[in-house]
Amino acid sequence: MHPDSFRTLMCHELATLTADVMDELFHIRLSEVGSNKRMAEELVVPFWRDYLQDVEEEDGPAKLGKILAFATGANVVPPIGFSPQPSIDFLHDGKHRLPMANTCINCLRLPLMDRYVEFKDSMDFAVGNTQGFGRM
Numbered sequence: 001m002h003p004d005s006f007r008t009l010m011c012h013e014l015a016t017l018t019a020d021v022m023d024e025l026f027h028i029r030l031s032e033v034g035s036n037k038r039m040a041e042e043l044v045v046p047f048w049r050d051y052l053q054d055v056e057e058e059d060g061p062a063k064l065g066k067i068l069a070f071a072t073g074a075n076v077v078p079p080i081g082f083s084p085q086p087s088i089d090f091l092h093d094g095k096h097r098l099p100m101a102n103t104c105i106n107c108l109r110l111p112l113m114d115r116y117v118e119f120k121d122s123m124d125f126a127v128g129n130t131q132g133f134g135r136m
Contacts, residue, residue, distance in 0.1 A: 014076055017064040019052035025068075025077065026108065027087045040112045041090050047119040048088065048110060054120065063127070070127050073103035082106050098126045 015021065028045060031037035055063045065075035072086055086106040091099075099122060100109040113119045 017061040017068065017076070019049070019056040019064070022052050022064055022068065023049055025082075025086055026071075027085050029087055029089050037090070037092055040092070043114065044090065044110055044112055044119065047113065047116050050116060051120055051123055066127050070130055071101045071103070071108035072106045098122050
């Protein structure tokens with residue numbers, strides 16, 4: 001008689017992706033406190049958060065979905081969440097100037113950079129030039 005009463009139990013409502021949702025979704029794996037690697041990583045973490053904010057303000061949820069798809073293969077958060085939880089690692093070898101992703105384990109690997117503009121450009125290039133899983 002009252003189908004709307006059960007809607008929330010039976011139907012998944014897609015949540016709008018925001019920079020805050022994306023930031024909370026990813027577990028950032030930092031190196032040991034006091035290490036040189038940790039200091040370099042702590043420079044990039046604010047770049048990641050600033051990038052999410054910039055994308056939300058400039059392009060909206062659609063591009064945040066592309067970033068999520070780049071890292072996980074899914075452009076929305078599944079109804080039961082991700083398993084494993086999406087994570088962020090860092091590329092310390094100095095060879096990589098673009099982010100890399102392993103969608104099998106939901107891991108985004110960020111390059112270490114000194115300037116936000118370079119970080120933003122590398123993220124935009126990687127996300128914009130990846131089709132991923134046959135998407136057109």
